[in-house]
Amino acid sequence: MTQLYNCVATQHDLRLIAVAALICALGTCSTFAMGRQVFRSGAGKERLIWGVTGVIATSSAIWATHFIAMLAFEPSMPFGFAAGRTAASLLVAILLVGLGTGVVVARPSLPGRIVGGGIVGLAVSAMHYTGMGAYHVQGTLQWESSTVAVSISVGVALGSLSMVLGFSRHRRVRNVAPLVLLLAVCGTHFLGMSAVTIVFDPSIEIPGGSIDATILTILTANAALLIVGFSLTALRLWHMNRQRHEAENQRLHDLANIAVEGLMICDGDTISGINCSLERVLGLSRDSLIGAPLQRILPDLSVARIPLTHEIDALLRDGHEAEVPVRVIAQTITIKAKPHTVVAVRDQRERLRAEAEMHRLAHHDTLTGLANRHQFNEALALRFASRRGEDATFALLMLDLDRFKIVNDTLGHAMGDELLRRVANRLLRALRDGDLVARLGGDEFAILKAGGTDLPAIQAVAERIIDILARPFLIDGHILNVGASIGIALAPGDGETPDLLMGNADLALYGAKEEGRGRYRLFEAGMNARIQARRTLELDLRRAIARQEFELYYQPQVDARTGAYDGAEALIRWHHPQRGLVSPADFIPLAEETGLIGVLGEWVLRTACAEALSWPKHLTVAVNLSPVQFRDARLAVTIRNILAETGLPGFRLEVEITEGSLLQDEQRTLAILRELRTLGIRISMDDFGTGYSSLSYLRRFPFDKIKIDQSFVRQTPDDKDSAAIVRAITMLGASLGMKTTAEGVETDAQSSFIAGEGCDQLQGYLISRPVPADKIAMLFSPENRIAQTA
Amino acid sequence: MTIHRLLYRSDMDLVGTAASIEQQLIEIIRLSEARNAVNDLTGALLHTRGVFIQALEGPLPAIEATFERICCDLRHRRVELLELVHAEERVFAEWSMARITADHAFEKLFPCLENIEEQHLESASAQATIQLMRSLLIAGADRFPSLGRRRAPIPRSLELGV
Numbered sequence: 001m002t003q004l005y006n007c008v009a010t011q012h013d014l015r016l017i018a019v020a021a022l023i024c025a026l027g028t029c030s031t032f033a034m035g036r037q038v039f040r041s042g043a044g045k046e047r048l049i050w051g052v053t054g055v056i057a058t059s060s061a062i063w064a065t066h067f068i069a070m071l072a073f074e075p076s077m078p079f080g081f082a083a084g085r086t087a088a089s090l091l092v093a094i095l096l097v098g099l100g101t102g103v104v105v106a107r108p109s110l111p112g113r114i115v116g117g118g119i120v121g122l123a124v125s126a127m128h129y130t131g132m133g134a135y136h137v138q139g140t141l142q143w144e145s146s147t148v149a150v151s152i153s154v155g156v157a158l159g160s161l162s163m164v165l166g167f168s169r170h171r172r173v174r175n176v177a178p179l180v181l182l183l184a185v186c187g188t189h190f191l192g193m194s195a196v197t198i199v200f201d202p203s204i205e206i207p208g209g210s211i212d213a214t215i216l217t218i219l220t221a222n223a224a225l226l227i228v229g230f231s232l233t234a235l236r237l238w239h240m241n242r243q244r245h246e247a248e249n250q251r252l253h254d255l256a257n258i259a260v261e262g263l264m265i266c267d268g269d270t271i272s273g274i275n276c277s278l279e280r281v282l283g284l285s286r287d288s289l290i291g292a293p294l295q296r297i298l299p300d301l302s303v304a305r306i307p308l309t310h311e312i313d314a315l316l317r318d319g320h321e322a323e324v325p326v327r328v329i330a331q332t333i334t335i336k337a338k339p340h341t342v343v344a345v346r347d348q349r350e351r352l353r354a355e356a357e358m359h360r361l362a363h364h365d366t367l368t369g370l371a372n373r374h375q376f377n378e379a380l381a382l383r384f385a386s387r388r389g390e391d392a393t394f395a396l397l398m399l400d401l402d403r404f405k406i407v408n409d410t411l412g413h414a415m416g417d418e419l420l421r422r423v424a425n426r427l428l429r430a431l432r433d434g435d436l437v438a439r440l441g442g443d444e445f446a447i448l449k450a451g452g453t454d455l456p457a458i459q460a461v462a463e464r465i466i467d468i469l470a471r472p473f474l475i476d477g478h479i480l481n482v483g484a485s486i487g488i489a490l491a492p493g494d495g496e497t498p499d500l501l502m503g504n505a506d507l508a509l510y511g512a513k514e515e516g517r518g519r520y521r522l523f524e525a526g527m528n529a530r531i532q533a534r535r536t537l538e539l540d541l542r543r544a545i546a547r548q549e550f551e552l553y554y555q556p557q558v559d560a561r562t563g564a565y566d567g568a569e570a571l572i573r574w575h576h577p578q579r580g581l582v583s584p585a586d587f588i589p590l591a592e593e594t595g596l597i598g599v600l601g602e603w604v605l606r607t608a609c610a611e612a613l614s615w616p617k618h619l620t621v622a623v624n625l626s627p628v629q630f631r632d633a634r635l636a637v638t639i640r641n642i643l644a645e646t647g648l649p650g651f652r653l654e655v656e657i658t659e660g661s662l663l664q665d666e667q668r669t670l671a672i673l674r675e676l677r678t679l680g681i682r683i684s685m686d687d688f689g690t691g692y693s694s695l696s697y698l699r700r701f702p703f704d705k706i707k708i709d710q711s712f713v714r715q716t717p718d719d720k721d722s723a724a725i726v727r728a729i730t731m732l733g734a735s736l737g738m739k740t741t742a743e744g745v746e747t748d749a750q751s752s753f754i755a756g757e758g759c760d761q762l763q764g765y766l767i768s769r770p771v772p773a774d775k776i777a778m779l780f781s782p783e784n785r786i787a788q789t790a
Numbered sequence: 791m792t793i794h795r796l797l798y799r800s801d802m803d804l805v806g807t808a809a810s811i812e813q814q815l816i817e818i819i820r821l822s823e824a825r826n827a828v829n830d831l832t833g834a835l836l837h838t839r840g841v842f843i844q845a846l847e848g849p850l851p852a853i854e855a856t857f858e859r860i861c862c863d864l865r866h867r868r869v870e871l872l873e874l875v876h877a878e879e880r881v882f883a884e885w886s887m888a889r890i891t892a893d894h895a896f897e898k899l900f901p902c903l904e905n906i907e908e909q910h911l912e913s914a915s916a917q918a919t920i921q922l923m924r925s926l927l928i929a930g931a932d933r934f935p936s937l938g939r940r941r942a943p944i945p946r947s948l949e950l951g952v
Contacts, residue, residue, distance in 0.1 A: 422858060425862060426861065426862050429862045429863075429864065430864065464864065467867060467868060468861065468862070468864070471861040471869040471871075472857075472861070472869075472871045473858070473861075474796075474853070474854040474857050474858065474871075474874065475854065476854075477850055479871060479874060
C-alpha cells in the first residue's frame with residue numbers, strides 16, 4: 001500500500017489525476033446507464049445500438065483515463081508513445097469490454113455477471129499493459145511481477161463486483177456500481193504503475209514517430225469526453241422522448257376511459273384494447289377481452305363490415321350472454337406503424353327506453369294509464385282501413401259518468417282524479433283483452449269492442465259496464481255514486497268513417513242521458529233529427545238574445561192574511577218568430593248547458609229591476625237565479641251594478657235560488673249570497689221540499705223566505721201527507737224566522753187552508769196568472785189596489 | 791283506532807253445478823279470510839238464494855280497498871251498499887270472515903235479501919240485519935261448542951247450517 005501511495009502521491013501530477021478520475025467516473029456511469037438501457041429496450045436493433053454506444057463509451061473512458069494518468073506520471077526523464085500500440089490498446093479495450101458486457105447481456109444471471117464483469121476487469125489490465133507497451137521512455141522498465149498480478153486481480157475482482165452490483169434489484173446498490181468500476185480502473189492503473197520502476201538509460205532513444213505525450217493526452221481526453229458526453233446526452237434525450245411518449249399514451253388512455261361511449265381497438269378482427277365504458281356495458285374485464293375475437297362481443301359482425309361513415313345498429317353480447325342494442329362506427333388509426341381499427345360502440349338502451357317512454361306518454365292517458373284520444377283515433381282509423389270480412393263489423397261505445405262534475409266541483413280535483421283511476425280500473429275488469437279502452441278527456445271514455453256486432457253480446461257488455469260503474473266508490477270516507485251512461489254505434493252500419501261513427505255514438509250517448517242516465521242506448525237514425533232540432537234551438541237562442549225576443553211576465557204575490565200585494569215573481573217568456581211562445585222548460589236547460597244563461601240571467605235582472613221601478617215603492621220583484629250563474633264569482637258585483645244602473649233599492653229585489661246552487665260549490669254560493677245580503681237583497685229558497693237535504697241548507701244560511709213547492713200545495717187540503725208537509729214547513733219557517741210562500745195556489749180551499757196554517761204569502765192562478773209588464777203595473781196601480789182591498 | 795262497519799248486498803253470479811258453486815264459495819271465503827286477517831278486518835258473509843249479504847268491519851282504508859275489490863268483481867251483480875257507519879266496537883270480532891248459510895225459515899228475517907231499488911235501507915234495518923247475522927253465528931257456535939268463540943290466530947271459517 002505504501003508503494004501504491006508513493007506511486008500516486010509522489011510520482012504523479014495530482015491535477016491531471018483528477019481529470020483522469022473525472023473522465024473515468026463519467027465513463028463508468030455511462031457503462032451502467034447504457035447497460036440498463038440494453039435491458040430495458042425491446043427491439044434487437046435498439047439493444048445493439050445502446051450496447052455498442054456503451055462499449056465504446058466505456059472503453060474510450062478507460063483508455064483516456066490511462067493516458068491522462070500516464071501524463072500525470074512524472075518519471076523525470078523524456079517519454080513518448082508509440083502510435084500503433086496506443087491504437088492497439090484502445091482496440092484491445094473495446095474488444096474485451098465488448099466481450100465482457102456481451103456475456104452480461106447474454107447471461108444476466110449472477111454467474112454470467114461475475115464472468116462478464118471479470119472480463120471487463122481484464123480488459124482494463126489488458127488495455128493498461130498494452131498501453132504500457134506503447135510507452136517510450138529514456139530508460140528501461142523493470143516490472144515487479146507480484147504487484148502486476150495484484151493489479152490484474154484487483155481489476156478482475158472489482159470488475160466482477162461492479163457488474164454484480166450494477167444490475168441489482170436495488171437502486172442504491174446499483175448506484176455504487178460505477179464507483180466500483182472506477183476503482184477497478186484506477187486500482188489496476190495505479191497498482192500497475194507502482195509495479196514498474198524506470199531505470200534511466202541514456203543509451204536508449206525514443207523512437208521516431210512516437211507521439212508527444214501532452215498532445216496525445218489532450219486529444220484522448222477530449223475524444224473520450226466527447227464520446228462519453230454524446231452517449232450520455234443521447235441517453236438523456238431518449239429518456240425525455242420516452243417520458244413524453246408515455247405521458248401522451250397515458251393521456252390517450254385516460255381520454256379513452258372518460259369517453260362515455262364504448263371504444264375498442266381492433267387489430268384485424270382481434271380485440272387489442274377496450275375502454276372503461278365498454279367494460280361497464282359488457283360487464284367483462286379488459287384482460288378477459290384482449291386477444292379475443294371481435295365476434296365474441298359482436299356476433300355476426302366483422303371489422304370490415306363496420307362502416308367508417310355512418311353508424312349501424314348491432315347487437316352486443318354482454319358478459320351474461322344478454323343482447324344489448326348498440327350502434328357502431330369504425331375509424332382507422334395507425335398504432336406503431338400498423339393500421340388498427342377503433343370501433344366506437346354506443347349503448348342504445350337508454351335512448352330506446354326514452355323513446356318507448358315518449359311513445360307511451362304520447363299514446364296513453366297519464367292519469368289512468370288507458371289509451372288516450374290520440375291512440376284511440378289511430379286505432380279506430382286502423383279498424384276502418386283494415387276491415388275485411390269478419391272484421392268489417394265492430395262496436396264503438398262512448399261512455400261518460402253521470403255525476404262526475406259534482407264530485408269534481410264539490411270534493412276537489414284530487415278526489416276526481418282518484419275516481420277516474422278507479423273507473424278506469426273497473427272498466428278494464430268489465431272488458432276483455434281485445435277491447436280497447438281509452439279516456440278521451442274529462443270523464444269521457446270510449447271503448448272499441450272487438451268481436452263483431454252480435455247485439456246480445458254488446459248489450460251484455462254495456463249492462464256489465466253500467467252495473468260495475470253504478471256500484472258505489474268509497475274514497476276517503478265519502479260514498480260516491482256516479483253511474484255512467486253509454487251510447488253505442490255499430491260499424492259500418494252506423495257510420496262509414498271514424499268521425500261519423502263517433503258522432504253517432506255520441507248522439508246515442510246523448511239519448512241515454514236524456515232518458516235519465518245510468519243506461520245505454522244504441523244509435524238510431526231518428527236521433528240525428530232530434531239532435532239537429534236541438535242544435536237549431538241553440539242557434540236560435542243565441543240569436544234571440546241579440547234580437548231581444550225575450551219578455552218578462554210577472555206573477556203577483558199577496559199577503560196571505562190581508563190579500564194585499566207584496567210584489568211579483570219575474571218569469572221569462574220567449575217569443576220565437578216561427579215557433580211562437582217557447583216554454584222556459586225547453587230553453588232554460590239548454591241555456592244552462594251552453595252557458596248562455598249568463599247573458600240571459602243578466603238581462604232578466606236588469607229588465608226586472610227597471611220595470612219594478614214603476615211599481616209602488618213597497619213592492620218587491622223576485623228573480624230566479626240559475627245554479628250555473630253562481631259559478632261566476634262576479635255575480636254579486638253584476639247585481640250591484642244593475643241596482644246602481646236602474647236605481648232600484650236593494651230591499652226591493654228578491655233572488656230565488658234552488659238547492660242546485662248550493663249543491664255545486666256551497667262555500668262559493670254562500671259567499672255570494674252573503675254579499676247580496678249586504679246590499680239589502682232578500683234571498684228565498686225556491687221549490688222547498690223537493691230536494692233531499694233542504695233542511696241542512698236552511699241551517700247553514702239564514703234565508704228570508706222559503707217557497708213551498710207547488711206539488712205539495714196543489715194536493716192540499718185533501719191529501720193528508722201534503723197537508724202535513726205544508727204545515728211542517730210553515731212551522732219550520734216560523735221557528736227559524738223565515739217567511740213562507742205557497743206557490744201554485746189555485747182554489748179557495750187551498751188558499752184558506754194554507755192561510756190557516758200560518759203561511760205568510762200566496763202565489764198562484766187563484767190570485768193571477770203571470771202577466772206582461774204593463775198589466776202588472778196596472779194591477780199594482782193605487783186605484784186597482786183600492787179596488788182589490790175593497 | 792276508529793272502526794267502521796260496512797254492509798252490502800249483491801246478487802251472486804257464479805256459474806256451474808251446485809257442487810262447483812259450493813267449491814267456488816269455499817274458495818272465496820278462504821281468500822277473504824286470509825286477506826282480512828292481514829288487513830285487520832273482521833266480518834261475516836251470508837248467502838242464500840243467490841244473494842250475498844256481507845258485513846265488513848275494521849279500519850276505513852282497509853274497508854274501502856276491500857269494497858273496491860268487491861266492486862271490481864263480476865261474480866257480484868247489482869252491488870248495493872246498505873250501510874257504512876262508524877262503529878263503537880266490532881260485532882264480528884271473533885271471525886275474519888264467518889260464513890252463514892241461512893235456510894228458508896230464516897230468509898224472511900232478512901229485510902235486505904230483496905233488491906229494493908231506489909230505496910235507501912234504513913239504518914235500523916241495517917242494524918237489525920247485522921244483529922241477526924251475529925245471533926245466527928253465536929247460535930251456531932253454541933250448537934258446536936268445540937268451535938269456540940275466541941278469535942283464532944289462524945283465520946278460519948265457521949260453517950253454520952242454521
